Amino acid sequence: MLQVGVQTKNVVEDKCPEEGFALLKRAGFSCADFSLNSYLLNTSLYQSEVNSFFDRSVQELETFFIPHKEGARAAGIQINQMHMPYPVYIPSGTKEVNAYLWNNVAPKSMSVCAFLECPYIVIHGFKLAYFLGSEEKEWAQTEAFLDSIAPMAKEMGITICIENLYDGIAGHLVEGPCCDAGRAVERIERMNDKYHAEVLGFCFDTGHANLAGVDMENFITALGSHLKVLHIHDNDGISDLHQIPFTFTKTRENKSSTDWDGFIRGLQKIKFRGTLSFETAPVLSTFPDVMKFDTLAFIARIGEYFSYCVYRDGSPRL
Numbered sequence: 001m002l003q004v005g006v007q008t009k010n011v012v013e014d015k016c017p018e019e020g021f022a023l024l025k026r027a028g029f030s031c032a033d034f035s036l037n038s039y040l041l042n043t044s045l046y047q048s049e050v051n052s053f054f055d056r057s058v059q060e061l062e063t064f065f066i067p068h069k070e071g072a073r074a075a076g077i078q079i080n081q082m083h084m085p086y087p088v089y090i091p092s093g094t095k096e097v098n099a100y101l102w103n104n105v106a107p108k109s110m111s112v113c114a115f116l117e118c119p120y121i122v123i124h125g126f127k128l129a130y131f132l133g134s135e136e137k138e139w140a141q142t143e144a145f146l147d148s149i150a151p152m153a154k155e156m157g158i159t160i161c162i163e164n165l166y167d168g169i170a171g172h173l174v175e176g177p178c179c180d181a182g183r184a185v186e187r188i189e190r191m192n193d194k195y196h197a198e199v200l201g202f203c204f205d206t207g208h209a210n211l212a213g214v215d216m217e218n219f220i221t222a223l224g225s226h227l228k229v230l231h232i233h234d235n236d237g238i239s240d241l242h243q244i245p246f247t248f249t250k251t252r253e254n255k256s257s258t259d260w261d262g263f264i265r266g267l268q269k270i271k272f273r274g275t276l277s278f279e280t281a282p283v284l285s286t287f288p289d290v291m292k293f294d295t296l297a298f299i300a301r302i303g304e305y306f307s308y309c310v311y312r313d314g315s316p317r318l
Helices: 017-027 058-064 066-075 095-115 135-156 181-195 206-212 216-226 260-269 281-285 289-311
Strands: 004-007 031-034 078-083 120-123 159-163 166-169 172-175 200-205 227-231 276-278
Touching (some): 004 078, 017 066, 017 289, 031 276, 058 066, 058 095, 078 095, 095 120, 095 135, 120 200, 120 227, 135 181, 159 227, 166 206, 172 206, 181 200, 181 216, 200 206, 200 216, 206 216, 206 227, 216 227, 260 289, 276 289, 281 289
Parallel strands (some): 004 031, 004 276, 031 078, 078 120, 120 159, 227 276
Antiparallel strands (some): 166 172
């Protein structure tokens, strides 16, 4: 069976993180996606607003997160992946903010990742294709950023994971960075060859794929062993809602909005043995707080279903 994980956001609180990790364990999870991005919100960054959290030294950040590390360990939860605060570059942002994100937030995020003994950290590539005129120029900027933290990744034994994104153009959602699996594989292999280490991998996001109309089965199959982590969540094909899988349908005949069968087939084909990690934190603020455990347990149950399908190469009778 595959391990199942979920975001710590809306579950693990700074005042008593051990309670949140224990709740995840009771609900049926064995892993956690540590929501480092919740300490510097993208909604604030897009307004060029930066808080002081990452002004702390690395030692101070490690001290701050000691209770989280100990709480996860006590509960038997592995922090198997985390999300670096994003965006790491804002096209309309000031030079000062972008320099702060690149030179301060990014390397300190790597240090936190290493402190929590987390093997994977997910980043968002730069959304610059429509500013620079081509996807190739956009990637060149993302690669320059990756080069700034790749030596840390090699030294710390961390794999940075690029993620398939969407973008918004004239009121329409379109493919964003890293939506071409073939190009992603070539770039991952080139960077890993450059550093003689597995410093770069891929995070496949089901919600973003659904919004951009990506063929999940073919995309995952093309990624192969370069697929390291997952962001599993659902939407209506219109907005990035981060809801529970199987929530949305296209028709009254209840055909799912997201191609979950294709998702499963893709994971089956590459014999995926990583963690089935759900990026569904907003769900926990939708349901009443007294239903938090039940909601988490339901998500974990879906993870169990996916696990049976992928690991045993078939649909289980649960």
